[in-house]
Amino acid sequence: MSCSMKVKLKIETQWLDLERKSMMKMQERYRLWEQETLKKARDAKDLRGLREVFYQLGDRWEWDQTTGAWLSSGEPLDTVGLVLRMPGLQEDKERYVVYAVMAYSKGLTSKFDHLGDKERVILERDRKTGEIVCWSTTGHGAVDIFPIDLTSLFTVENVLSNCFIVAQPGDHALRLEDPVPPELLPQLAKRLWEIAGGDKRFTIKTIDVLAFKDVEELLDFRFHRYANAVIELERTWTTLKGNTAAKAKEIVLDEIPKHIESKDRNTLRRTEGLLHILWFKPPIEQLVAVRKAYDEISSEPTPTKIQVELQPYLGELLYSLADIIEKAKYLKWKSVIEKKEFRESDVFRGLELSGLAKEAMAVALDDILREHSLSYIGYPERATIRGKIMRTLFGVSILPTRLLLSFMRSVVRALLGAAVLSYRLLLSFADRLQGGRNRKERSEKETPGSKPTDESS
Structure with missing residues (x-):
């Protein structure tokens, strides 16, 4: 994988519209949060007091600070990606977890916290046969029950450069979509997802993804x-x-x-x-x-x-x-303390990322280690019983649910369309009726009255 990998990201346009409105509110909340945090730090009498301030802020304060700054100055749903390489559960297989790190304010939230989204898709490649399969995140971290086959694309690099990554931040979902599925079942699945999406409009953005080689060699995060x-x-x-x-x-x-x-x-x-x-x-x-x-x-x-x-x-x-753990802490520290040096490091050469996006990527590595277990990150087969139940429920229900919602939206649109059409027809009929009456009245006024015969003689 090259350093400057580009991936096509599809986002439902309504989320972008909502995020623009939400970001305006979040900017003010972020400024207040930042002022309160700085005030607490200034009021600390000694190092012990300062340490207590950070304990009160919690483990995620750097993530909140970075994504808050990102949201305050970036584009709506600004996104960067990174790839983690992992061994497969079988010796001849290897896995690649593609994380999309998104500056997302979670809609109209009531307070400033948990501003960033981190969702992933999991790719597995068989080194002997060349088979490539993919698990997408269907919702709230749960991945597909059955992976899709992408062997026809030959390499993981081709998969990422040719497919779309479809982000659904409201559902905490990230789906890999093959534009031209080669087999009947993937084609059917793709068509069902299109139907489930209804007439939604999507915006396609090209995002930069940090390849696993750069994560391992340049960031030294192994x-x-x-x-x-x-x-x-x-x-x-x-x-x-x-x-x-x-x-x-x-x-x-x-x-x-x-x-x-x-x-x-x-x-x-x-x-x-x-x-x-x-x-x-x-x-x-x-x-x-x-x-x-x-x-x-x-x-x-x-x-x-x-x-x-x-x-x-x-x-x-x-x-x-x-x-x-130490590398993640060091990268996070360096991105905050030595911002200029970190932003200009070789790892980001060729990537069109803002300085805040680069900082968010560094902080995201630490946040992943704090929030996500190994089974969650790349081994859904090893999930807990609760996780497997969630995976089954989401895998079985999410597509039919979206199809039902799409059908209901279509019915509502049809009923509204019929109501609007009926209303317009009634108005048209009323206008015609009123017009006919007006013409009759004008005709009666313009036509002179007939006089009796004996008077005329």
């Missing part, structure tokens, strides 16, 4: 290494746990002492709990648990064989997790 460490730890744990038959035989034959068997069982159970945290908690909330698990095994004076096997995987996980 998310692939972290995700791979989680997957490798799970594979190792699954293998060790799966050898239960052999272990049971050894225990029966007294080849494994009871205290070692108990230690191994506890280690595997704790690793299972750690994996639950790794899949379902945001990365920033994982660091304490990962460090604790690694320290416990590393400090074991007489480690078992299972503990020895797990230790390097936990070490790699700890290093890669700490690395992306």
Whole structure:
């Protein structure tokens, strides 16, 4: 992927119109929020007081500040993109998560918070067969149940350059749309989505997307290494746990002492709990648990064989997790403290981005690590039961719901059209009737009255 990748973004025009009105109100709210924040900081008596101010603001204050400034001076629904490379759950596959980071005020909100939208589509490529599939976000973070096949486009680069990314900020949805689907079912699905959209007008914008190579090499943000460490730890744990038959035989034959068997069982159970945290908690909330698990095994004076096997995987996980957290914090800090240097860095060469959009991209990386779990980011198969239920409900209901709404809009438009037509016909009929009466009255006035015959003689 090249540094200056361009992607076509389709946005429903009504959202742009609404956002223009909303941004005018948000500008004033942002100024008030900024003034209140600065006043709290100035009123702090010492560093402890200043620290308390930041605690009160919460973890998202940088995101609020950056997107607020972006909204105050940018274009409606200004958007930038970035790509995170991740390993597939199968060894021959790799995934690419395309995030669209949008300056969106969430319509007419009641207060200044959560101003930015971060939605994603997930692409998976089979390195052996060349197969490419895509999961879109149908609504509120839930992705498609069944991915669409985009193998005919050959590469991920071609997919992003030829397809449209359709943003629906009101539904928290981001959909990849192939302009010319090659098969019957994708064509049918595309047509159904068009019907579901009714006669909506769309605006097409070209946005800049930061390629995964630049994210990894120029920003030095190596998310692939972290995700791979989680997957490798799970594979190792699954293998060790799966050898239960052999272990049971050894225990029966007294080849494994009871205290070692108990230690191994506890280690595997704790690793299972750690994996639950790794899949379902945001990365920033994982660091304490990962460090604790690694320290416990590393400090074991007489480690078992299972503990020895797990230790390097936990070490790699700890290093890669700490690395992306520190890099995200550093990028966010640099974008705020050293704005000029950050905006002019090589990573943005060839990208037509405003300075605020560049800052928003840096802050977005940190916000993703604070808000989104690994299963949410790129592995919907590993979602919680609640997540899977939401995914199924949205996947099954959202298209029929939009089709129904589109049908209802069509019926309402038809009824309104019929009512307007009937009203115009009635007015026309009334005008004609009134016109006929007026002509008759004028005719009677203009025609002289006839006189009797005897008087005329």
